[in-house]
Amino acid sequence: MLTRRRWLALPLLLLPLRAQAALAAAVVAAQGDALIAAAERGNVAAIQKLLETGSPVNARDARGRNAVLAATQRGHTEAARLLIARGADVNAQDDIRDSAFLLAGARGHAEIVRAALAAGANLKSTNRYGGTALIPACHYGHVETVRVLLGSAIDVNHINNLGWTALLEAVILGDGGLRHTEIVKLLIAHGANVNLADRQGVTPLAHAEQRGQRAIAEMLRAAGAREKPLARPAP
Numbered sequence: 001m002l003t004r005r006r007w008l009a010l011p012l013l014l015l016p017l018r019a020q021a022a023l024a025a026a027v028v029a030a031q032g033d034a035l036i037a038a039a040e041r042g043n044v045a046a047i048q049k050l051l052e053t054g055s056p057v058n059a060r061d062a063r064g065r066n067a068v069l070a071a072t073q074r075g076h077t078e079a080a081r082l083l084i085a086r087g088a089d090v091n092a093q094d095d096i097r098d099s100a101f102l103l104a105g106a107r108g109h110a111e112i113v114r115a116a117l118a119a120g121a122n123l124k125s126t127n128r129y130g131g132t133a134l135i136p137a138c139h140y141g142h143v144e145t146v147r148v149l150l151g152s153a154i155d156v157n158h159i160n161n162l163g164w165t166a167l168l169e170a171v172i173l174g175d176g177g178l179r180h181t182e183i184v185k186l187l188i189a190h191g192a193n194v195n196l197a198d199r200q201g202v203t204p205l206a207h208a209e210q211r212g213q214r215a216i217a218e219m220l221r222a223a224g225a226r227e228k229p230l231a232r233p234a235p
Contacts, residue, residue: 032059
């Protein structure tokens with residue numbers, strides 16, 4: 001049984017252990033910061049070395065980013081693919097709800113999207129606007145990225161916080177040129193509902209006509225699009 005004196009001395013005995021734990025935590029944090037910095041630079045050799053020496057692949061920085069998100073932000077495909085292969089979480093979201101998967105879709109980094117999908121990307125994850133990876137890819141005209149995403153089970157008719165589907169975003173925010181025309185074609189081919197209107201009741205066809213997007217309007221008509229909206233499904 002511990003005497004009163006021994007109970008009083010116990011915290012003193014534990015201090016070195018606590019100090020060791022704090023030191024170990026500081027080392028791990030420093031390794032994580034170094035890995036994120038290397039990923040941001042796209043330094044594959046440094047990333048490999050840091051991972052081999054025990055740097056935590058999913059450490060977060062002050063902005064909530066892990067290394068694979070930092071690499072994706074700078075478009076460093078090889079660095080991102082290496083991190084994903086080593087177990088980086090492609091679904092980990094930072095303080096503004098970006099993840100490597102979501103941001104790769106928005107930025108058009110098709111190879112990172114492919115790697116993220118192979119690593120189990122969450123197709124239902126959404127960004128700060130409530131959109132899946134597909135919606136901003138359509139907005140910005142990233143044809144190959146859209147093609148890759150549509151090859152998965154992602155919801156082609158998901159509605160974001162603005163009340164827009166990927167099709168609506170491609171028409172409303174697109175320029176009606178070759179890239180967005182091809183994206184509309186891909187969306188239709190993969191089951192996009194051409195009659196889902198926005199919250200004001202404006203259909204994709206009506207938006208295309210308002211914007212003078214003739215090729216897109218013709219494509220939508222051929223797919224059965226109407227100028228007036230049909231009943232919208234309940235959220």
